Amino acid sequence: MSLSFDLNLSGGLNRPPQKPYLEEIQDVTVIGAGPAGLSAAIYAKRKGLKTLVIATRVGGQVLDTSAIENYPGFSSISGEELAKQFRNHAGSLGIPMEQQKEVAGITGGESVKTVSLKDGSKIRSRSVIIATGSHHKQLGVPGEGRLKGRGVAYCAICDGPLFQDRTVIVAGGGNAAVEAVIDLSKIAQKVILVHRSQLRADDILVKRMNQLNNVEVHLETPIQEILGDKMVEGVRVIQKATGKENVIKGDGVFVEIGYQSNTKVFEGFLDMNDKNELIVDNQLQTSIPGVFAAGDVIEGPYKQVVISAGDGAKAALAANDYINHIQSGEENKNANIN
Amino acid sequence: MQILTEEVKTQLREILEAMKNEVHLALFTKNGDCPTCEETTGMLKDLEDVTSKVVVHYYDLEKNQQEASEWDVKLTPSIVVLDNNKMYHGIKFNGIPAGHEINSFIKTLLEVSGAGAELPPEAQKRLDAVSTPVNIKVFVTLGCPHCPGAVEKAHKLALSNPHVSSEMIEAQTFHDVSNKFNVSSVPKIVINDEYEFVGDQPLEVFLEEIEKVHMPS
Numbered sequence: 001m002s003l004s005f006d007l008n009l010s011g012g013l014n015r016p017p018q019k020p021y022l023e024e025i026q027d028v029t030v031i032g033a034g035p036a037g038l039s040a041a042i043y044a045k046r047k048g049l050k051t052l053v054i055a056t057r058v059g060g061q062v063l064d065t066s067a068i069e070n071y072p073g074f075s076s077i078s079g080e081e082l083a084k085q086f087r088n089h090a091g092s093l094g095i096p097m098e099q100q101k102e103v104a105g106i107t108g109g110e111s112v113k114t115v116s117l118k119d120g121s122k123i124r125s126r127s128v129i130i131a132t133g134s135h136h137k138q139l140g141v142p143g144e145g146r147l148k149g150r151g152v153a154y155c156a157i158c159d160g161p162l163f164q165d166r167t168v169i170v171a172g173g174g175n176a177a178v179e180a181v182i183d184l185s186k187i188a189q190k191v192i193l194v195h196r197s198q199l200r201a202d203d204i205l206v207k208r209m210n211q212l213n214n215v216e217v218h219l220e221t222p223i224q225e226i227l228g229d230k231m232v233e234g235v236r237v238i239q240k241a242t243g244k245e246n247v248i249k250g251d252g253v254f255v256e257i258g259y260q261s262n263t264k265v266f267e268g269f270l271d272m273n274d275k276n277e278l279i280v281d282n283q284l285q286t287s288i289p290g291v292f293a294a295g296d297v298i299e300g301p302y303k304q305v306v307i308s309a310g311d312g313a314k315a316a317l318a319a320n321d322y323i324n325h326i327q328s329g330e331e332n333k334n335a336n337i338n
Numbered sequence: 339m340q341i342l343t344e345e346v347k348t349q350l351r352e353i354l355e356a357m358k359n360e361v362h363l364a365l366f367t368k369n370g371d372c373p374t375c376e377e378t379t380g381m382l383k384d385l386e387d388v389t390s391k392v393v394v395h396y397y398d399l400e401k402n403q404q405e406a407s408e409w410d411v412k413l414t415p416s417i418v419v420l421d422n423n424k425m426y427h428g429i430k431f432n433g434i435p436a437g438h439e440i441n442s443f444i445k446t447l448l449e450v451s452g453a454g455a456e457l458p459p460e461a462q463k464r465l466d467a468v469s470t471p472v473n474i475k476v477f478v479t480l481g482c483p484h485c486p487g488a489v490e491k492a493h494k495l496a497l498s499n500p501h502v503s504s505e506m507i508e509a510q511t512f513h514d515v516s517n518k519f520n521v522s523s524v525p526k527i528v529i530n531d532e533y534e535f536v537g538d539q540p541l542e543v544f545l546e547e548i549e550k551v552h553m554p555s
């Protein structure tokens with residue numbers, strides 16, 4: 001059992017809310033505080049923009065990751081620690097953060113947008129950066145919904161410890177799946193990776209997995225159903241090569257098959273592709289001028305911390321240009337009137 | 339044994355400044371087979387260094403049976419949270435609140451000290467209607483980032499209604515208990531050992547499940 005202490009109650013907790021900034025018009029409102037949102041906030045604040053961050057969970061998906069080994073500057077860092085570094089960096093610049101607040105939608109005005117929160121409050125802002133990230137996809141097979149929380153799991157670092165000395169199945173073939181296999185192999189008696197096609201995880205991870213002696217890998221083997229009465233007992237699969245069906249037994253199924261963008265609350269307001277990812281131009285501007293987007297939430301195949309952080313920076317710089325542009329537009333207008 | 343690093347202590351000093359009244363903690367440990375008993379004792383000793391507003395009472399589950407039965411303590415380590423008048427509000431942490439769970443622990447100290455916010459009026463009204471015993475168990479693991487949110491809500495409900503009690507249970511330490519309740523995802527919330535759900539759900543879901551106990555349909 002690890003005994004670290006991952007404190008993330010930043011100062012100000014439980015003190016009476018003194019938030020005059022909520023009354024003022026923001027230059028940039030960042031929705032989301034994962035790598036994309038926090039990086040956008042750092043860039044925006046350093047440009048001198050009045051910046052506000054709103055997020056349900058500061059740190060984002062990085063918190064769900066045991067170790068990150070591909071973020072430059074850190075050969076290996078725990079997700080917890082990296083999230084803390086991001087948070088502290090933004091915190092050191094004095095960026096106000098509305099934590100555990102959920103955005104319910106945005107409505108557009110030409111120069112000022114309104115961001116509505118689920119608690120009913122509203123924030124006005126000249127520009128908005130959406131960095132709401134993504135959440136895990138479901139397999140979509142019979143048994144999955146019924147056995148969720150009864151052996152079907154989506155967070156290896158959360159639920160892994162509950163499968164000590166048991167057999168677990170990991171569904172998926174990307175980095176997240178192979179990482180889950182490696183983590184679970186330390187706890188479970190046996191880990192079985194089952195994937196419908198070929199592995200697409202990084203070579204270095206696959207090699208590490210292949211060295212483990214309690215891991216079994218089944219490729220080209222789509223899962224048809226999750227089996228079990230009260231608890232997961234296994235999965236029914238098809239072997240593509242032979243067309244034969246069989247059952248792989250296990251006490252748990254960890255689903256790690258990729259991610260879906262968190263865009264539901266923007267439906268009807270912003271253009272999305274068929275995967276419900278936000279469509280953006282090369283300045284990361286969405287279909288509404290002044291509304292930018294960054295990170296896992298935008299269209300594109302690669303969802304990574306470093307990419308999200310890079311996007312965040314880009315979106316903040318683009319928002320800065322946008323604001324300078326509308327401000328100089330307003331000044332010109334005023335000059336004409338005078 | 340020092341458990342908290344100087345860095346964490348410094349942060350805690352700042353956060354716990356917001357505590358209003360004293361909070362008493364009754365820690366139950368036992369000799370022999372008790373994983374994390376020693377660490378939990380060390381952690382609470384460190385906490386006493388950090389703030390004078392936390393007063394810890396050290397008990398032994400076998401020797402102090404009277405106190406244990408008063409607060410219904412059956413597991414070790416277990417931390418019973420009491421207010422400045424040593425009044426019990428039904429709030430317990432079973433297992434060390436380390437990892438992510440330190441957040442719910444600290445938040446609970448602030449709440450019980452009187453520095454918390456009120457429940458939303460609508461929720462308080464629903465909760466006020468509960469007049470029979472309700473026990474909430476929240477199973478967690480220390481690596482689970484969503485778990486503290488669920489523990490905080492359950493404890494808040496206990497604090498806001500004398501009929502409601504709430505206990506965090508660290509699923510790895512108490513795997514017999516977690517096996518009994520088929521815990522395979524955390525946070526898992528079990529109400530009166532009967533109604534259950536998984537995940538850090540909104541307060542309304544907690545209330546709905548509590549109402550099932552209270553007014554079985």
Ligand SMILES: Cc1cc2nc3c(=O)[nH]c(=O)nc-3n(C[C@H](O)[C@H](O)[C@H](O)COP(=O)(O)OP(=O)(O)OC[C@H]3O[C@@H](n4cnc5c(N)ncnc54)[C@H](O)[C@@H]3O)c2cc1C
Nearest residue numbers: 032033034035036056057060061103133295296303304305
């Ligand atoms: C198990 C796992 C392992 C991974 N391993 C790696 C790895 O090794 N290397 C790597 O580079 N990447 C890895 N990733 C991917 C990486 O975590 C993501 O690409 C990255 O976190 C995306 O950043 P983001 O800021 O776009 O979104 P997220 O991290 O998803 O953050 C989204 C933010 O938006 C907030 N939010 C969402 N909806 C709302 C709303 N309506 N209102 C308010 N706030 C909202 C969330 O609370 C959160 O703060 C992993 C992911 C997982 C799950």
